[in-house]
Amino acid sequence: MEATAISVKNGLGNDFLHIEYNEASKWVYARWVGDVTNEDVKHGAEKILEQLQQHHCPHILNDNRELVGSWDEVTEWVQQDWMPRAIGAGLQKFAHIISPDIFAAMSVEEMVTRASGFEMRIFEDEAEAKAWLESE
Known part of the structure; x- marks a missing residue:
């Protein structure tokens, strides 16, 4: 099996996260x-942690390129x-592709300052983010 995918829905039944x-x-x-x-972010983060x-x-x-608004x-x-649970699950590197939406971008800037126990970097380009994850 090469890849497995799931979609996460909000309370209105709309997909807001694809994993x-x-x-x-x-x-x-x-x-x-x-x-x-905020509840969507928590629910989605839990689904990512499960994976x-x-x-x-x-x-x-x-x-986050298709994300709108602040979280x-x-x-x-x-x-x-x-974060402590993700580190416990083995998280080492977190590449974040930033949203062009200023409010979403500001939210991730705040998160980067809080990250510890793993490497986290912000990217505008998907190829650069993937290359960084693949580098050791």
């Missing part, structure tokens, strides 16, 4: 879409709750 595990590259690819609520745990995967490629109200939760 795919790429076995060849050993990363979880998470593509966020549209405007998300890390299931596949014993050391890398995340987090794609900085959950960065503390990400730091204090999600």
Whole structure:
């Protein structure tokens, strides 16, 4: 099996996150879409964590290019709750492709300052993000 994919829906039944595990590259690819609520971010982050745990995967490629709006109200939760569990699941590198939406971009800038225990870098280009994840 080369790749497995799931879609995560919000309370209205709309997809807001597509997650795919790429076995060849050993990363979880998470593509966020549209405007998300704080609860959507938490729910989606839990689904990403499940994939890390299931596949014993050391890398995340987090794609926010289609994300709109701010989610900085959950960065503390990400730091204090999600990050330690992701590190425990083996997370080593987190490549974040930034959104062109200024509010979404500001949220990730806040998250980067909180990241510890793994490497996290911000990219505008998908190819550069993938190359960094593949480098050792």
